[in-house]
Amino acid sequence: MKQGFDNDKYIRLQADNIRKRIAQFGGKLYLEFGGKLFDDYHASRVLPGFRPDTKFRMLDSMKQDVEIVIAVNANHIEKAKTRGDLGITYDEDVLRLIDIFRARGFHVGSVVLTQYAAQPAADAYRHRLAQLGVTCRLHYPIPGYPHDIERIVSDEGYGRNDYIETSRPLVVVTAPGPGSGKLATCLSQLYHDHQRGIKAGYAKYETFPIWNLPLSHPVNIAYEAATADLDDANIIDPFHLDTYGETTVNYNRDVEAFPVLKAMMERIMGKSPYASPTDMGVNMAGYAISDDEACREAANLEIVRRYFAAAVQFRRTGNGEDQVERLRSIMKRAGVDENLSPARKAALDKEAATGAPAGAMVLPDGRVVTGKTGDLMGAASALLMNALKAVTGVDMELPVIDAAAIEPICRLKTEHLHAANRRLHSDETLIALSITSSTSPVAAQVIAGLERLHACDAFFSVIISPTDEALYRKLGINVCCEPKYERTSLYHK
Template sequence: MRQGFDNEKYIELQSDNIRKRIAQFGGKLYLEFGGKLFDDYHASRVLPGFEPDVKFQMLKSMAHDVEIVIAINANHIQQGKARGDLGIPYDEDVLRLIDIFRSHNLYVGSVVLTQYAGQPAADTYRHRLEQLGVTCYLHYPIAGYPHDIEHIVSEDGYGRNDYIETSRPLVVVTAPGPGSGKLATCLSQLYHEHRRGIQAGYAKYETFPIWNLPLNHPVNIAYEAATADLDDANIIDPFHLEAHGETTVNYNRDVEAFPVLKAMMERIMGESPYQSPTDMGVNMAGYAISDDEACREAAKLEIVRRYFTACVDLKRSGTGEEQVERLLSIMKKAGVDENLSPARSAALNKEASTGAPAGAMVLPDGRVITGKTGVLLGAASALLMNALKAVTDVDPELPVIDDNAIEPICRLKTEHLNSENRRLHSDETLIALSITSATSPEAARVINGLEQLRGADAFFSVIISATDEALYRKLGITVCCEPKYERVSLYHK
């Protein structure tokens, strides 16, 4: 697969830039961490070569200087707000994040409950954290936020919040999701630090949009596609252009909020260290792009994937027309359409020629493999098996799964689990293949090819099951589906 991003260079540039920012503020920096700290699969798709956990690796290279504070909105705890990608509540995700950070020897100093107003669920959660030995602080709603700066930056505003005790030069403020109060946490801490005569500063680490790429670079347009539901838009940073005479890219919400943020920092610190939203950022991803054309092509594919994902969501839920329309507009701006991936035409042609739901996959080496629904395997399972045979050079006509491994699973599904579909999903197919591999060298060879599928691009002529989609994503295979169901029915599991 053509690579376009240099991870090692990125880690070096990024850690050096953060250290410079720490020094700029006298040895203490609160770094608001936007986006995903690890498992950043969007970045890995639009910047081929970008490791999903490279930001995590960067922090590990500075581990002795890093302290992590996790912010969670008390209202989100009360509402049971959950992560869409993982399906777990924000409060549970905080515990998951702490475990992950600690397993990599990164120090988690505390959790802060923002917007705390006595919510019963937040009180229960706070007690749970205390029982687990996790230090917890409270930050409160502030009347007039964010425009009444005189009140916000006062004893009755930030002054009411708990002061978070920190001990290291770099305090990374992260959260389980948007709206958690990361920025307010950072500014509250700046207020308290400066009241105590401690020098400290603030910066923001946000990967997208990439400030030093052109406004209409496909990588930046792909960010608009990824945030189509939020109605974000990339724009030229007017404050940076006026202050420095340099054209840079930011996004609308940061630009709109900057005058208020600048006024807050002036009131807290005496003067603002930044003249633009771009000044606040520390992201160096643009400097680590090693093949611009590879990144352009990957980003265009991602834009189209986002469109199909929105179309499938519309088909499933009946809502989201505006998002689909916005993504159509974004595709037009990027100069692409729904036929960009060769996997789509291959899947649709396979369905047309066989009369059965089908899938196609562009392998990392560029070959296109197809598979169709059969008697025992669904389209996702058949495609996966054909792709595995292709990357391991096994005869595509050779049956590598023993019927004695398939039939018991089929019977279990229909006779005991009351399933109407006896065909194997892709995870069940891998179980059958794994069982067969105990006695079959060919099956063992095929199953050892799973890692070679990472980075492949799959398309299906129908909407596949959530089980199949999750398995593909776990294997590092991107998935798109034509927005139609295999069966004409009102209810789909």
């Protein structure tokens, strides 16, 4: 993919800006981290050059000044709320996050259970944390939150919460998912610090929307597409415009909540340090865009991907028609349609010509290769093999995988695992290719091309299996499917 974002410049600018914000508040800052701290694949797709772990790398550059606090809502623990992308509960994800932070050398100070009301599952989790040697603090529901400012900012509100002892200038407050109480955790700490005479401040770190890009910029529109299920929108920050006469972009929920947040900070600190939601942010991503056109192209492709993902989900579940229509509207606003990627036309044309489900992929040099379902391979496997041959310069007609490596897998699937489909999934194809590569230099050459498919766009004329889709995503290949099934049956495994 053509690069449009200077990752090194971003890390440098971002770290410097956070340090300035720490100094602004006398040496201590509670930084609310929105979105994903690592594995930020949306950012890497719409800002080509942004690495999925860039925010982690930025924090690593100032590691000695950083302390991590992880917030998790006790109600989410009680309801066993699950992260859809990982398939694990929020309480388990907290432990996963702690392991990752510690493995990278970060100091994890505490876990805070927000909205704690003696929920049985939350109590069990609290005791589990204690056994694991993890400090746990409790924050309680506050009647009238968030509008009863007088009660919230008092001994009956934030004052009831446990105080989290912190020792470093930058306290990063993160969470396993939305609704975990990060903002309330930051403000509660501000209240307690100011009661103790400790100077401290609050700021927010959200990558999107990018405040100093136009509202109509595809990168910002792509964020609306990514959050279409929330039915929220990017808007002009009216507080910033009124105060400074400068047009900036913010999220409607942050704008709507700002008057209440400002009132809380005024009561805690005597005067709010911020005149607008934009003021609160520290994001410098807009300053690290090195090729605006490359980012526009990448963001437009992401908007279309989000549309197809929603359309497929609607086809699978029957739910989400409103989201599909909203994404149609977003595509129209961005000036793109379903045929933006040439892979779609190539896949549909291949299916029409052969009568079999097909796929197509746009390679790094702009070539489009195709693959179709055959006797031994599904469309995803055939396309992957053809793409690997193309990027490694191997003859497209040359059989690369030894039939002796394929047939045993096919027999195992049908004779012993009782599968109805004997064709190889893409992961099974790579295993067969790997086995062949031990004796075939050509197979070894082909498998060495996997990294060159990273960030390529693939499109399939039918909905592919979760197994194939997961393998493509592991390889970093962007996948879209036409929202239809290969078969007309009612049940699709």
